[in-house]
Structure formats: structure tokens, C-alpha cells
Amino acid sequence: MSILVNADTKVICQGITGKAGSFHTAGCLEYGTKMVGGVSPGKGGTKSEHGLPVFNSCHDAVAATGADVSMVFVPAPFAADAAMEAADAGCSLVVLITEGVPTADMVKARHYLDEKGVLLLGGNCPGVITPGECKIGIMPGYIHKPIETGAKSVGIISRSGTLTYEAVWQCTTRGISQTTCIGIGGDPVKGLNFIELLGMFEADAATDAIIMIGEIGGTDEEEAAKYIERSIGKPVVTFIAGQTAPPGKRMGHAGAIISGGEGTASSKMAALTSAGVTVVDSPAQIGHAIGELLNVPAAQPA
Amino acid sequence: MKVHEYQARELLVEAGVPVPASHVVETVDQAVKAFDAIGGRCVVKAQVFAGGRGKAGFVKLCDDANAVREAAEFMLSNRMVSNQTGAEGIAVKKLLIAAAVDIESEYYVAVVMDRAKRCPVVMVSSEGGVEIEVVAEKNPDAIHKQWLHPHLGLLGFQTQKLVAGLGITDKAQAKAAGKVIRGLVDVFYKYDCSLAEINPLIRTPDGEILAIDAKMNFDDNATFRHKRLQEMFDPSEENAMELRAQEHDLSYIPLDGTIGCLVNGAGLAMATMDIIKLHGGEPANFLDVGGSVTKEGAIEAFRIILSDKSVKGILVNIFGGIAKCDTIAEALIAAAKEIGFTVPVVVRLEGTNVERARELLKEANLDVLIPAADLEGAAEQICKQVA
Numbered sequence: 064m065s066i067l068v069n070a071d072t073k074v075i076c077q078g079i080t081g082k083a084g085s086f087h088t089a090g091c092l093e094y095g096t097k098m099v100g101g102v103s104p105g106k107g108g109t110k111s112e113h114g115l116p117v118f119n120s121c122h123d124a125v126a127a128t129g130a131d132v133s134m135v136f137v138p139a140p141f142a143a144d145a146a147m148e149a150a151d152a153g154c155s156l157v158v159l160i161t162e163g164v165p166t167a168d169m170v171k172a173r174h175y176l177d178e179k180g181v182l183l184l185g186g187n188c189p190g191v192i193t194p195g196e197c198k199i200g201i202m203p204g205y206i207h208k209p210i211e212t213g214a215k216s217v218g219i220i221s222r223s224g225t226l227t228y229e230a231v232w233q234c235t236t237r238g239i240s241q242t243t244c245i246g247i248g249g250d251p252v253k254g255l256n257f258i259e260l261l262g263m264f265e266a267d268a269a270t271d272a273i274i275m276i277g278e279i280g281g282t283d284e285e286e287a288a289k290y291i292e293r294s295i296g297k298p299v300v301t302f303i304a305g306q307t308a309p310p311g312k313r314m315g316h317a318g319a320i321i322s323g324g325e326g327t328a329s330s331k332m333a334a335l336t337s338a339g340v341t342v343v344d345s346p347a348q349i350g351h352a353i354g355e356l357l358n359v360p361a362a363q364p365a
Numbered sequence: 366m367k368v369h370e371y372q373a374r375e376l377l378v379e380a381g382v383p384v385p386a387s388h389v390v391e392t393v394d395q396a397v398k399a400f401d402a403i404g405g406r407c408v409v410k411a412q413v414f415a416g417g418r419g420k421a422g423f424v425k426l427c428d429d430a431n432a433v434r435e436a437a438e439f440m441l442s443n444r445m446v447s448n449q450t451g452a453e454g455i456a457v458k459k460l461l462i463a464a465a466v467d468i469e470s471e472y473y474v475a476v477v478m479d480r481a482k483r484c485p486v487v488m489v490s491s492e493g494g495v496e497i498e499v500v501a502e503k504n505p506d507a508i509h510k511q512w513l514h515p516h517l518g519l520l521g522f523q524t525q526k527l528v529a530g531l532g533i534t535d536k537a538q539a540k541a542a543g544k545v546i547r548g549l550v551d552v553f554y555k556y557d558c559s560l561a562e563i564n565p566l567i568r569t570p571d572g573e574i575l576a577i578d579a580k581m582n583f584d585d586n587a588t589f590r591h592k593r594l595q596e597m598f599d600p601s602e603e604n605a606m607e608l609r610a611q612e613h614d615l616s617y618i619p620l621d622g623t624i625g626c627l628v629n630g631a632g633l634a635m636a637t638m639d640i641i642k643l644h645g646g647e648p649a650n651f652l653d654v655g656g657s658v659t660k661e662g663a664i665e666a667f668r669i670i671l672s673d674k675s676v677k678g679i680l681v682n683i684f685g686g687i688a689k690c691d692t693i694a695e696a697l698i699a700a701a702k703e704i705g706f707t708v709p710v711v712v713r714l715e716g717t718n719v720e721r722a723r724e725l726l727k728e729a730n731l732d733v734l735i736p737a738a739d740l741e742g743a744a745e746q747i748c749k750q751v752a
Contacts, residue, residue, distance in 0.1 A: 083657075139586065162656075165587035166478055167557050173483055174515035189686065201656070201687050203717050223632020224656075225684045228716060229740065232684070249631060251480040251559075278632055281480045304635035307642045308651070345643050346636035347741035 064210075064269035065193035065243045066218065066260070067156060067182075068132065072197045075130040075154075076101040077121065077137050077145045079111050084136030087160070087201050089113055091134070094198040099128040121145075121152035132156045134190065134199050142186060143168035150181040158199050159185035159254065169252040176254070183254025189224040189246035200246070202228060208235040210242055210269055215357040218264035219244040220257055221276035222283075226304060226346065230274050233350025239359055242270045249278060257287035265295050272298040272357055274349060275340075279305030280326045288334035298356045300341045302349050303328045366583045368597045369412045371461045373579040376556065377563070380548035383541075384576045387463035396437035397430050399462035409436040412459040414602050417447025423457065426465060433462070458601070466575060471565035472531050473497055473508075474546060476553040478560075478584075485513045485553060487523070487546065491532040493565035519550045533568070541574040542566075556594060557587035606669055613665045614655055622647025623751050625670035625679040625708075627663070629654050629688040637682045640740060646748040649676045656687035663696030668704060678709045678751040680743060685716030694722035698729045706733040709750040713743035 074091065078084035079101025092098050092113055100116045107119030118124035121133060133149035135142060135157060142161040149157045157176065164186045176183045184191060190200015195209025206228055210216045217239055221227035227246050234241060242264070247255055257275060264270045273295070277284040284303065291299055306328040332342050343352045354361060368376075371389045378384055388399035389412070400407055411423035418424045423445045425436040437460055444454030471494035479486040490508045492500045500507055509530025511523040524543045533542050545566060553561040560582040567577050588594050600608055610617035616631065620638075624646045628634035631653045638648040650673065654666055670679060683693050693714065700706070712734050714722050726734060735750070737743035 140589065163586045165557055165590075166559065166584045167554070167587065170478075170484055170515045203686050206716065221632070223630060223636075225628075225630030225686060225688075225716075226632035226636050228684045228686060229633060229636070232715060251478060252483045276632070278635065283481075286481070302636070304632045304639065306635075306639045307648065308635055308638065345640050345741070346633075347640060347739065347744070 064267050065196065066263040066267050067191055067243060067245070068193050068197040068199060070196040071097070072132055073097050073099045073128060073130045074132045074134055074197075074199055075099060075121070075124045075128060077133055077135045077149060079103055079115065079117060080106055081136055081138075085112060087134075087136065088115070090201070090204070091198050094204040096197050096199060099130050100124050121148045121154070125152040125154060130154060132158060132199060135159045135161060137161060139163040139165070143172040146172045146183060147175045150176045150179045154181065156182045156184065157254075158188075158190050159183065160188060160190055160200055161185070162187045164250070166250070166252050169250065173252060173254060184245065185248045185254055187250045188248030188253075189227060191243065191245045193243045194241050202244070202246070206232045206235055207244065208238075208240045210240040214238065214240045215271045215359055216240040216242045216269050217272045217274050217353055218242045218267065218270040219274045219276070220260045220264075221246050222249050222278045223276055223304060226276055229346060230276060230302075230349045233347075234274075234353060237350050237354050237359055237361060239350070239353060239357065242267060251281065257283055258290045261287060261290060261295055265297055270297065272300065272353055274353060275299055275301045277301060277303045277331055279303070279308055279328050279331075282326060284331035285334045288338040288340065291335075291340055292338040298341065300343065300349060300352045300356065301335050302343050302346055303331045304346070306344070366585055366588055366594065366598060367414050367602070368581055368583070368594070369414070369459065369599065370410065370579060371412055371459065372597050373581045374576070376552050376581070377548065377576055377579055380551045382545050382548040382563070382576050383574065385464040385466050387461055390437070390460050390462060391458060393434055393437045393441065396433050396460055396462055400427070400430050400433040403462065403464045406465040407433065408463050408465050409433060409440065410461045410463065411440045411445055411457040412461055413445055413455050413457055415445065415447055415449040415455060417449050418445065421445050421447045466567065466577075467570050468567045469570050470568040472567070473500070473564045474549055474566050475560065475562035475564070476550055476558065479512065482512055484515050487511045487513065487519065487527055487550060489527045489530045489546070491530070493567070497564065513550070518554065519547065535572060538568065538572050538574060545574060545576065552581070556581075556591055557584045558582065559584050606672065610652070610666070610669055613662045614657070615662060615666050615669070616651070616653040616655065617669055618651040619673060620648050620650050622649045623675055623677040624747055625649045625673065625676040627652050627654060627666050627670060627679065627681045629656065629658065629683050629685070633682065633684060637680065640744040641680065641748065644744045644748040646744075646751060649673055654688065658688050658692060660692055660696045660699065663693055664700045664703065667696070667700040671704060676708060678711070678747050679706070680747040681710060681712045681714075682740065682743060683714050683716070685714070685718060689718045690714040690716060690722035691718040691725060694725040697734065698725065698731070701729070701731050701733065709733060709735060709747075711735045711737050711743050711747040711750065713737040713740060
């Protein structure tokens with residue numbers, strides 16, 4: 064079991080002939096993802112270097128391949144439009160990897176996708192992986208451990224890319240599998256957030272516990288804490304990055320006010336602790352904490 | 366990205382927001398001429414990004430030409446030190462000379478991006494002239510908000526509600542205030558602002574509505590589509606090292622500690638700083654090399670870290686995804702040759718092409734490098750090295 068994507072998920076790549084799109088399509092294919100085609104305006108009718116059919120538009124691609132998900136590598140100025148095109152073409156999930164999309168564009172795209180009932184992940188995110196079944200994004204596949212009978216499994220949700228890999232690796236080296244790992248991205252306005260994904264993991268029978276990795280800024284973690292207290296029965300471990308970050312480097316004060324909070328690591332950690340979440344101070348303790356909760360002992364050195 | 370007060374005023378004026386007559390000057394003589402042109406009492410304001418100008422003596426109300434001369438001389442020849450500048454202060458190159466106006470009431474108007482509601486919000490308050498944080502804490506009911514529809518923007522009835530929230534009832538004045546709110550929202554959209562703020566917006570005894578001070582922040586991801594903003598960019602207000610890092614697609618923020626950090630990914634970079642602190646060390650910087658880092662970019666990163674003379678050791682923490690461990694290993698070896706490491710370097714590599722990276726480092730056999738197996742071990746090592 065898993066959430067969002069599995070072995071049957073059919074994926075197209077928007078921007079498949081670009082450098083990044085092409086490179087990571089190859090990575091996804093190698094991992095075993097059902098990549099069924101790509102979009103590159105003006106290059107319809109050709110084949111990508113991976114031998115996949117290339118279409119001029121998302122609508123052509125979805126009509127011909129029956130794709131469920133689009134992985135977007137379109138450059139930032141056009142990325143939000145690409146996400147809306149994928150939604151209009153009938154994809155049920157759009158994974159927006161592109162970094163640097165203007166916030167105003169994301170406001171419009173998120174609203175458009177919400178109205179169509181299409182899920183958005185990202186932008187500026189590493190993507191989603193259900194280990195052993197489907198990898199959509201830029202994460203290194205080999206660090207993950209697919210679920211197996213008798214082994215404990217966690218679901219992972221993170222605002223950071225490489226810090227997610229760190230958490231995954233700590234689980235894998237302890238023999239803890241992952242059902243699905245999702246990088247939601249660090250941009251101010253984005254798609255799927257902690258709350259929606261926590262709910263999906265709670266409902267997923269194979270997920271024994273959840274790791275949630277937050278960052279300073281905004282109040283998403285505080286909102287998640289309230290939700291966990293109310294609606295999540297499974298154990299949750301969190302780490303908040305930026306405990307030592309200098310304040311005010313990215314956020315204006317007025318922004319903090321309207322969000323109704325400071326956005327500091329300490330306010331997030333306090334909210335999560337009082338919601339009954341296991342909050343670790345050190346990023347090196349994530350695997351240890353989840354191992355304790357699931358009664359999985361540390362691996363003995365060989 | 367930020368702009369100066371006088372530039373924010375320019376953008377407001379173009380959007381139809383009235384401001385008192387003003388001139389931007391760079392010399393004392395120009396300042397005196399500007400005073401003569403205005404023909405009466407005026408305010409001399411240093412044009413710097415940092416706040417705390419008033420307390421530092423860099424905003425002065427002047428009644429005559431001599432006072433203007435004195436204020437301009439002081440501001441252009443002294444560095445401004447405030448709680449936002451650091452002890453070394455900042456040089457002032459431009460002054461805004463603005464006509465002083467009599468104030469009957471002060472208001473606050475701002476548009477900001479609300480991350481939680483995923484749309485811009487307009488906030489107004491009849492308690493202007495003070496920091497909005499203070500109002501939010503002491504009298505939250507005095508702040509009125511209207512959230513803007515993602516596709517429709519500011520609607521007519523919302524403007525009316527906001528004007529009512531300001532407590533302005535006179536018909537002509539209400540019309541003028543509505544025009545200010547619409548103008549500010551226009552600027553917010555037109556230039557991809559993350560914050561557009563007028564504080565204070567004032568009413569004169571004659572019932573005139575004027576914007577006295579404005580502050581704007583812009584979405585860095587959108588400056589590519591605003592030539593106007595690119596022209597306004599003032600590199601002298603940015604940290605030189607941060608700029609140098611940006612030119613190489615590195616994200617660098619100097620801090621006060623002794624352990625230099627080179628990490629891929631913002632979250633892991635922050636987490637690396639956190640774990641250093643947990644082990645008793647102090648990070649000297651935040652440095653995210655990004656995903657598409659090249660060997661040259663990583664070498665430059667080492668140069669930037671080592672240019673900070675308080676650095677006593679470096680922690681390299683790479684979890685390769687798009688960034689490849691062997692690229693970092695090559696950069697480490699080249700940097701050791703080209704720059705030379707005079708401080709210990711603890712290296713923790715994992716992820717894409719890690720095997721190849723380990724081989725490269727083994728072949729190079731550099732004494733200064735200390736390998737670490739995991740994050741915990743890396744933090745312990747570097748803190749021990751600099752202790």
C-alpha cells in the first residue's frame with residue numbers, strides 16, 4: 064500500500080526534451096516508473112532519447128497514453144501554465160519540480176487546480192516516491208526501502224529535499240521501510256501540504272508511523288500540530304530545520320502577522336510537542352526516534 | 366529584492382497615489398536647492414534599506430536652509446548605525462528631501478502575500494505611524510483585512526469595507542483613500558510584490574490624503590519579468606559576499622561562528638547548522654550549493670567560506686540527489702590545490718555517485734580531509750577540531 068502513486072501510475076514528463084526533464088525521465092525509467100510519454104511544444108510526433116513518444120500538448124499526450132500524472136520540468140516563467148495545462152488535460156496529480164516559480168503564478172495555478180479537483184505537488188520540490196513501485200522526481204532511488212512483509216513502514220512528508228533523503232537513509236539503514244515519501248517543497252504558496260498528506264497516511268493501512276520534516280517560516284507546522292492532535296492516531300516524529308537560522312532573512316514582519324505567528328523553529332516545536340508529537344532536536348536522531356517508537360532496534364555494526 | 370523609499374514613492378505616484386512634493390539628492394548643495402524649490406519646511410531622509418533611521422538621527426525635520434545643509438552634511442559624511450545595521454553601519458549616498466505636511470490623522474495600508482490562505486491580503490488600520498506589529502499585539506481589532514480573489518483581485522465592495530475600516534467618513538476623503546488602496550494593490554500586482562506598505566498614510570487638516578512613507582519587497586522569483594525593478598537594484602545595499610555567491614548560483618549568508626558549512630539543499634544546510642550548535646559549535650555561515658552545482662561553483666564556495674577569517678574548520682555535508690558527490694569530491698581536490706586548506710575539513714558524502722567520490726578522495730590522499738560516516742559523526746568531528 065502507498066499514497067498518491069503506485070506501480071500502476073502512468074506518468075508523462077512536461078519538458079521531456081530539456082536537459083533536466085530528459086535526465087530525470089531517464090532516472091525514473093531506470094527506477095521502474097511507468098513513464099509513458101512527454102510533452103515538448105513543436106516536437107510532437109518525434110521520440111525522446113529514451114524512446115518515449117513526444118507530444119505537442121498535454122491534451123494530446125493524455126489522450127494517447129492515458130497518463131494519470133504529469134511531472135513538470137518546464138522553466139519557471141512557464142511552469143505554472145504547464146501545471147494548469149496538465150490539469151485541464153485530465154491528469155489527477157501534477158508534480159511540479161521546477162524551482163523559482165513566481166508566487167503570483169502559484170496563487171493562480173493552485174486556485175485553478177483546486178477548482179478542477181486536481182492535486183498539485185510542489186513547486187520547487189523533489190517529487191514523490193513509492194519505493195520499489197514508482198518514482199516521480201529527482202530523488203536518488205537507491206536510498207529507499209520498499210515495504211516488505213513483517214517489516215515496519217513509515218510515510219515521510221518534508222518541506223526540504225536533501226533533508227528528506229537524510230531521513231529516508233536513516234530509516235533504510237535501520238531496516239525501516241517507507242510506504243511513500245513526499246517532498247512538498249519550500250515555496251510560500253504551493254500544492255499539497257502537511258495536513259492533506261497526514262490524512263492520507265493515517266488512512267493508509269501499510270503506514271505504521273509518519274515522519275514530518277518542517278522548516279522555519281509560515282505556520283504550516285503549527286496548523287499541522289492542531290490537525291495531528293485532532294485526527295492522527297499513528298505515531299509522528301518531526302524535526303524542524305532552522306533552529307539556529309538568523310531571523311528576518313527571508314520573511315517580512317507583516318507576513319508573519321497575517322499568518323498569526325512568528326514562524327520560528329521554537330514556536331513550531333512547542334506546538335508539535337504539545338500535540339503529542341515526538342520532536343527531535345537533531346537531524347541525526349530522526350531514524351533513532353522512529354525506531355524507538357516502532358520497536359525497531361538499531362542495526363548492529365557488521 | 367528591496368528598493369529605496371524614493372523608488373517606492375515613484376511606483377506609487379505612477380499608480381495615482383498622492384505624495385508630498387519631494388526631490389532625491391546626492392550632495393549638500395543639491396539638498397539646499399531642493400529645499401528652496403519646495404519653499405518651506407521639509408524632512409531630510411537618508412535613503413538606506415535599514416530601519417531605525419529616526420533614532421539614529423538620519424531623518425530630520427528642517428525649518429530653514431541652514432538646518433537642511435547641516436542635516437545633509439551629517440547624513441552624507443557619517444555612516445548610519447542602528448539596531449538593524451550592525452556596528453560598522455552603512456554609508457548613505459542619497460537623500461530624500463520631502464515637503465513637511467501637517468498631520469491630523471495617521472493610517473496604515475499594506476498588501477502582503479498570505480501564505481496560509483494562498484492569496485494576497487489587504488490590511489488597513491486607523492492606527493498608523495507606529496509599527497503594525499505593535500498594533501497587532503495591543504489592539505488586533507484595529508486591523509481590517511480583505512483577502513483578494515486569486516483571479517479577480519480587489520473587488521469594489523472590498524475597497525469600501527477597507528475605507529470604512531480606516532474610519533474615513535467624509536465623501537471626498539473616502540474617495541481619495543479608496544484611490545490609494547486601489548493604487549497600492551495595482552503596484553503589488555504589477556511588480557510581483559511580496560509586501561507593499563504605506564505607513565503612515567496621513568490626512569492633513571485640510572482633508573488631503575497623502576502617503577508619507579512606503580516600503581516594498583519584491584518576489585525574487587519574478588524580477589526576471591520586471592526590467593524596471595532590475596534597473597532599481599542597488600548592489601551596494603547587499604552583502605558583497607552574498608552577491609558574489611549569487612553570481613555562482615550559491616546561496617550564502619554569513620554568520621558569527623567559526624565552522625564554515627558547505628551543504629546541498631536549504632533544509633539540510635539549516636539542519637547542518639542546527640546539529641553543529643547542538644554539539645557546542647557555532648556555524649560561520651549558511652551555504653547551499655544547490656542541485657545543479659558544478660565543480661567551479663563548489664570551488665568558489667570554498668573560496669567564499671575561507672575568505673571569512675574567523676573560520677577555523679569546514680564541514681562539507683552533501684546528500685547527493687541532483688548534485689553529485691563526485692563533483693564535490695573533484696572540487697575538494699582542486700580547491701586543496703588551488704586555494705590550499707589551512708583549516709581541517711570534515712567531509713560527509715552520501716547519495717548519487719558516492720562510491721566514485723570516495724575513490725577520488727582516497728586517490729588524492731589529502732591530509733587535511735577528515736572523512737565522516739554520518740551526520741552525527743561529522744558534527745562531532747568538526748566541533749572537536751575547532752574546539
